[in-house]
Amino acid sequence: MKIRILALLLGFVLLPLSAYAEEGGIDKGDTAWILVSTALVMLMTPGLAFFYGGMVRRKNVLGTMMHSFFILCLISVQWVLWGYSLAFGPDIGGIVGGLDYLGLNGVGQEPNGTIPHLAFMMFQGMFAIITVALITGAFAERLKFSALLIFSLLWATIVYDPLCHWVWGGGWLGDLGALDFAGGTVVHISSGVSALVAAMVIGRRRGYPREPMPPHNLGYTLLGTALLWFGWFGFNAGSALAADGIAAVAFVATNTATAAAALVWIFVEWAHRGKPTLLGGASGAVAGLVAITPAAGFVGPVSSILIGAGAGVFCYIAVSILKPRLGYDDSLDVFGIHGVGGMWGAVATGLFASVGAQGLFFGNASQVGIQIVGVLATVVLATVATFVILKITDLITGLRVTEEEEVEGLDLSQHGESGYNL
Amino acid sequence: MKIRILALLLGFVLLPLSAYAEEGGIDKGDTAWILVSTALVMLMTPGLAFFYGGMVRRKNVLGTMMHSFFILCLISVQWVLWGYSLAFGPDIGGIVGGLDYLGLNGVGQEPNGTIPHLAFMMFQGMFAIITVALITGAFAERLKFSALLIFSLLWATIVYDPLCHWVWGGGWLGDLGALDFAGGTVVHISSGVSALVAAMVIGRRRGYPREPMPPHNLGYTLLGTALLWFGWFGFNAGSALAADGIAAVAFVATNTATAAAALVWIFVEWAHRGKPTLLGGASGAVAGLVAITPAAGFVGPVSSILIGAGAGVFCYIAVSILKPRLGYDDSLDVFGIHGVGGMWGAVATGLFASVGAQGLFFGNASQVGIQIVGVLATVVLATVATFVILKITDLITGLRVTEEEEVEGLDLSQHGESGYNL
Amino acid sequence: MKIRILALLLGFVLLPLSAYAEEGGIDKGDTAWILVSTALVMLMTPGLAFFYGGMVRRKNVLGTMMHSFFILCLISVQWVLWGYSLAFGPDIGGIVGGLDYLGLNGVGQEPNGTIPHLAFMMFQGMFAIITVALITGAFAERLKFSALLIFSLLWATIVYDPLCHWVWGGGWLGDLGALDFAGGTVVHISSGVSALVAAMVIGRRRGYPREPMPPHNLGYTLLGTALLWFGWFGFNAGSALAADGIAAVAFVATNTATAAAALVWIFVEWAHRGKPTLLGGASGAVAGLVAITPAAGFVGPVSSILIGAGAGVFCYIAVSILKPRLGYDDSLDVFGIHGVGGMWGAVATGLFASVGAQGLFFGNASQVGIQIVGVLATVVLATVATFVILKITDLITGLRVTEEEEVEGLDLSQHGESGYNL
Amino acid sequence: MKKIEAIIKPFKLDDVKRALQDMNIEGMTVSEVKGFGRQKGHAELYRGAEYIVDFVPKVKIEIVVPEENAQPVVDALLGSARTGKIGDGKIFISTIDEAIRIRTGERGKEAL
C-alpha cells in the first residue's frame, strides 16, 4: 500500500494539469470508495463481536461482545487524540510519527493522494480499532473489564501505532520494501502473536481443557463471519486508496482466497473428523481473509486460491492439532488463525506477488527474505511489548476475574447484565 | 445541509463550463456516494428494529420489530406518492411544499445539484422513514397494530413532511439560518418530543414501574446499534450530498462523537452504579449519533468529542434520573435519547460550528439564538400535532391493546406469531 | 442490462476523446459504485442464510445456513475457474461462452465498459452464487450435505452459466430483445422452477403437512430480509453498471416495489386470516424484490408500486393456497416466491417498461411476447436440467438423509454441531 | 414433609412469590413447563396458513414444607394464583420421605 501512496503522491506532483488539479486534487470517485470502505471496516468490529460472542458460553456473551464494542469506542477517540499522530505524523528516525497531528491538528479536507486527508485518517483509524479488538479472543471468558481498558489503551499506543508507522507511515520496514497490501503484519501477525502471549500470561480458563466449552450461538458466529467478509472488501480493496483496477484486483483476491480457505477447512475437517462443519467454514473463511490481506493487491485469482488453500490447511493444523498439544488456552484461536494465517500470508505475498511487485515465483527471490524480516520484527515487538503491557496492567488492576466471577460469567459479574431473557 | 445544496446549485449555475457540465451536471462520484448513503440509511430502520426488539420482553419482540419494518414499507410508498412533494415541492409560504411532485411527477434522472433528482428524493425518503420509526420506542409493548398504521401515516404527513420543508425544503426555518446538517431538529427532536407526548397519552405498560422489564436479547440490541452506527455514516456524511471534504468532516465527526458518548455513558454508569454495561455503551453510542447529527459537517474532531461527551451525560441523566422521577413510561427512551440528545446537538451546533459556519465559540453569538428558535418551533409543532393525531387515531381504532392482549404479548395477540421456537 | 452494456461499449468506442479516455476508460465513480454493489450482492447470500435459517426448525438451523454459506464459497471458486468463462467467454452459437477465460485468463484491470473487467466479473459472480443458494430453500431440512455439494456444482455449471450467457453474455435470448434488467429470468425464474422440481423429486419432509413446522427464530428471518433488501440495491441499481440516472431509477423502483409488495401481502393476510404478520411482511418484501428485478431500470415509481402489489397478491396466493392444494413440500417457498414472483416480474417488465425501453402499456405490444419466450425458455432449461442433475446426484451420493437423521436434525447428523447452547 | 406442586399461569409467578414470602416460606423451586388441559391453545399463522399450538406456557412451583405448613401454603397459592379464568392451574400434594440440605447435611425440617 505504501507503494501506492507514493505513486499517487508522485502522480499528483507530476500531473498538475490533470483532471485532479481541477478539483484541488480530490477525486470524488476515490473519495466515495474510501468513505464506503471506512464504513465497511468499521462494521468489522461489531462483526467480530458477533463472531467471538457466538463462540463463548452463554454466560459470557455480553462480556465478550463488550470487548469489541468498547474498543471500537476507546480507540476511535485514542486515534483522533494521539494515535494517528504516532502512526502517520512526520517520521522520527523510522520508528514513530511525531506529535504534529495531536488532536488531528492540521488534518483537514486537503487532499492526501486523491482523497481528503481526514478520510485517509479515518480509514486508517478503523484498522487500529479492529487490530486491538482481535486480540480479545485470546482471553475471552476470564479477563477483568478494567484490565481490558488499560491493556487496550497501552497496546494501541505502544504496539499498534509504532508498528503501523514502521510499515505504512514512512518507517523502516516500509523503506526496506516489505510488501503488506492491507495489513498482514500490522494487523494480523501483531494481534495474533500478542494474543498468544496474553493467553499464556493470563492462563487457562477454569475447567479447560477437561470441560467442553461449546459455542453457545453459532448463528451469531455466522453473522459475524458474514460482516467480517463483507467489511473486508473495504479493508483490502479500500487499501488501494482509489476506485481503480488495483482495487478490483484486491477485491477479487479477497473473495477468492476466502472462499478457497473455507472450502479447504471444511474438506480437511470432513476428512479428519468425518463431518463438515459450519464453524469450520466460518473459521476457514476468516483464515483466508487474514492470509490474503498482505497479498490482496499483488496477486491474481489462481494465486489467491492457493494462498487461501494454504491458510485453510495451516490454520486448521494450528488450531486442532498444535494448540491442544502445546496446551495454552487461546480461547477463540486468535493465534491459530490471525497469527498463523498472517505469517503464511506475509510469506505467500513474497512467493506469489505478480501485480505491481514480484515474488519468488515471479522471479524475485529476495522478496521472501524481506517478508520474513517483516514477520520477525513484528513478532519481536508484539511479544516483548505485550508481555510488558500485561505486567503493567496486572499491577494496576489485576488481569483475571475471581474464580467465583468466572463461574458466574462475565455478563453478570462484570456488567450486571444477562445476554438473554428467553 | 441546506447551505450546501445552495452552494452546489450556485456552483452549477456559475460554472457551466466545468467538468460537471460535460456529463450534464451529474457527478458519478457524488452519485455513487449518495446511492450508497441511501442504502446505508435504509438499513438503519431494520437496525432500529433490532435495537428496539432486543430491549423488549420476549413476548413482544416481533410486535416491536414489526413497527419499524412496517413503517419502512408504509412510508416508502407514502413518500413516493405525496410525502416528497409536501416536503420538497415548490415552496408555499415557507410552510409546505406544493403538490407538483405527487407520485414523483417530474422527478427523474435530471441533476439536482450533482446527483440525479431521483437519488436525492430517495435519500431524503429514508430520513422520513426512520424518523417515524424512532417514535415507536415510546409505546412499545402496548400499541394496537391498527393504531400504528393510522398514526404513522398521519404523523409522516402532518408533522414530518412540513417540518422537513421548513428546514431543508425552502421553508422559513432554513431561511432563518438555522443550522441542521443532517436532521437534528427534523429527525430527532421531532421524533423524541412526539414520543414523549405519545408515552403520556397512551399511558404506562401494565406493571410499570413495579415489575422489572429487562431486555430479552441484548445481542439483538447490539446488532441494532452496529447497524445504526454503520448506517449513520450515510445519514450524516451523505448529507454533504457529495463525496468531498465536507463528507469526510461529517464522517469523522460522526464516528468520534459516537465513540465519545458511548465511553462517557459507560464511565458515568460505572461510577454511578458500579458496573459498566453493554446496554449503556449502546445507548450512549446512539445518543452520540443523535447529538452530532445537526453538527456533523460543521465541526472538527475535538468539538465532536465534546458534543459526544455532553450527549453521554445529558441523556444518561434524562433516562436514569429524570424519567423515573417524572414517572412517564417512554418504554425505550426515545425522548431521553433522541429528544434530549437532539436538543443538545442543536444547541451545540450553535456553540461549536467552525467549518463553513460559525458558532458561539467561534465568534458568532447569534447562532445559538437561531438554533433555539429552531428547537422551540419543532417542539411546538411536534407536541400539538402528535397530540391531535393520537386523539384522531384513538377515535378510529383505539390506541391500546386490551389488558389480556398485553399480558399475552403483542406477538401472539397482534400478529399470531412467536419470536422463538427454541 | 445487456442494452446498457452495449451502450457503454458503444460510448467507449465512439468517444475516444471524452473524459473516460483520459483515464484509460475507467470511470472511478462507476468503479466505486460497482465495487460497493458487488459487496452488497455478496452480503445477500449470508442474508439468505438467515432468512432461510430462521424459518426452519431449531434442529436444522445450521444445516440450512450452511447451504447458503457453503455455496458462497463453492461458487466463488467455480466462477473464477470456469463459470465466468462459460457465461461471458466469447459466444459459441448463442448458447454458451468459450473457454478463453478459464481461471480468469485474460481478465484483468482493463476496462469493460467504464469499470475494470475484474470488477464486472466479480459483480456477475455474486449473482451466480445467490442463484444457486436460493434453490436450497426447496429441500431444506432433509438434504444430504454431500448431495448439496454435487448438486450445486452441477447446477451452476449446467444451468446457470449457460442461461446467464443466453441473456447477458451475448446469447440468443438477449439477441431476441428480452428485457431482464437485473436477473428476473436468469436468477429468479431459474432458481424458483428448479426448486419446484427439486421439491418434487426429493419428496416431502417427514410429518409434512400433518405436523406444523413453525419457524424457530423469526428474528433471523427479519435480519435476512433486511440484508436482502439492503444488498438488492447493489443487485438492481448496480446492474446499471454505472453511478448514473439509470442506477437511481433502478434504486427507486427497487425500494418502492418491495415496500408495496410487503404492504399488500400484509393486508391480504390480514384480510384473509385476521392478523397481519411479520413473516408475511418479510415474504412480501422478498416477493417484491424478485418481481422488480427484471424491470428495475426500465420503470417509474408508480409502475413499481403496481409491480410490487402484483407480487404481493400472486405470491401470497401461490404460497398459501396453491401449494397446499398441490401438496408438494417446497419447504421455504422458493417456487412460490422466486418462481411466481420472477414470472410476474418478467411479464410485468413487458407491460410497464417505459424508461429506455417500451412495454405494452407504453405502446410496444410485442415486448410481452418476447418476455414470455424468455420465461418459457428458462422454465424448460431449468426443469429438464435440474431433473437430470438430481438423478445424477442421487446415483452418486443419494439425495436424502435417513429418517433417523431427519428426526435428529441436520445440524447434528450432517455437521456434528448444535445451533444453540442456551 | 409434603411437597406442594403448583402449575400456574406464568404472569402470576410474581404475585405467588410475594404471597409465599409474606408467610415466610423461604424456599421454592420453579420451572417452565407447557400445559395441556381445558384451556385451549392458540392459532398461529405461517404464510397464510393457520396451525394450532395446543400447549400453553405454564410455570411449575415446587415447595417442600413440614406437614403442618401444607394447608397454609395451599391457601396462599389459591389466594395469589387465581384469576378465575380457565387455565389457572392445579395444586398437587405428595409425601416426601426425607429432605437433606447439601451444604450442611442437615435432615428433615431443619433442611428446609
Next chain:
Amino acid sequence: MKKIEAIIKPFKLDDVKRALQDMNIEGMTVSEVKGFGRQKGHAELYRGAEYIVDFVPKVKIEIVVPEENAQPVVDALLGSARTGKIGDGKIFISTIDEAIRIRTGERGKEAL
C-alpha cells in the same frame, strides 16, 4: 390419585398426546429435560476437536389421574411412545395425596 411421569423421546410427544386425548385424558404437563442412560449421547465437533455430549434431549410428561385410570394411561403411553430402540424412556408411578383446582378450589378427582 396417581402421578404418572413418563420420560420419552421428544419426537414422540405428538403421538403420545394424541393417544392420551383419544382416551379422554384432559390434562397433562410437559417439560423439556435432558436424560442420561443407556442411550449414548453424541459427538460434536469444535474446530477439529471432538467432544461428547452425553445428555440426550428428552421430554417429561406428568399426568395425575384417579388410581383406576393409572393402568390404562400406562398402556397408552407404552403403546404410543415405543420405538423399540434404546432410549425410549421410563414411566414412573407415584402417589398423590391431594389435587386442587386453583380456579374453583375443587379437590380430589374433581380437580383433575
Next chain:
Amino acid sequence: MKKIEAIIKPFKLDDVKRALQDMNIEGMTVSEVKGFGRQKGHAELYRGAEYIVDFVPKVKIEIVVPEENAQPVVDALLGSARTGKIGDGKIFISTIDEAIRIRTGERGKEAL
C-alpha cells in the same frame, strides 16, 4: 423404589454426574430450574436503573433407584455437590410405586 431429587448449583452438574457414574448409576434425568431460597439473587442494571433478580439458576437431578441404593446415592450427591456456600441446594427423597421401561415393558428394579 425411591426417587431422589437433588437441586444443585449448575456448575456442579459435571462433578455430580461423574460421582454417580462411578457408583454405576446408569440413569438420571436433569432439568433446568430456578431456585429461590436463602441464597440471594443478584442485581442487574438497565440504563442506570438497578433491579433485583431473585431467582437463581439451579439444576434439578432426578434419579430413581431401588430402595437399598438410596443412601449411597445420597452420599455421592452430598460428596460431589457440596461447595460449603449458601445455595448448595437440597435433596428430597420420595417413594415411587412402580417403574416401567417403555422399550421392553419391564417393571420394577429391572426397569431402572
